[in-house]
Amino acid sequence: MISDSTIQAIHKFTEERNWGQFHTPANLAKSICIEAAELLEYYQWVPEAPAADAEHAQEELADVLTYCIMMADALGVDMDNIIMNKLAKTKRKYPSEAVRNNFNEYETRHLNARSDSKEAIKE
Template identity: 40%
Template sequence: MVSKDEKTNVQVLKDLIKKFVKERDWEKFHHPKELATCLSIEASELLEVFLWKDKEPLEETKKNEKIMSKIREELADVFICALNLANRLDLDVSEIVEEKLKIAKEKYPVELARGNAKKYTELKEK
């Protein structure tokens, strides 16, 4: 089965969000500070899904319809806020993500980072 992700590019999503905002005349409220705040709040709402719960195996989480429904909802909010912020600042999401991954690859070379969760500043230490 082909997922929607496989046939939808980032610009399609950015355009859907831009249209949604424009139809409601909400651009005037969407200063980057407000959108960054919104992004942080939505990320916190995503975290709240896991609050006070034991860390269960991934497959158990994926089978839990109630939790997955909440995760879907809050993760969508995170993406919407992030893409809305990118729209407002005329940022090319693909470009900035690729740039950041390039930096991360330099900070976390596979030969040093593979299989461990050390911060890059501690990678060269044994």
């Protein structure tokens, strides 16, 4: 769980540098993707990253989480609320009794949802 004091520390850090002016949703979305790619790069070409350099993965994860907090602020959304809403939606889409230990059922539901989304866009 990310504490309020951590969130406030991020706000203070940003305010002290006047970086908020650059924290548009578009810029923050790009930064999230860039940092997530750096996290993924840590695991590139190896089944498991070496434990000796786990600090690097933690630093990249911290960057991703920090930008996500900043994005939530920029959009004016409550992180707990959007996460709980998304979990409820995902529970309906993938009920545990249907998808638990059944990748084929998960994949079918996932592909059907994508098809439904494309059809809704066409209409």
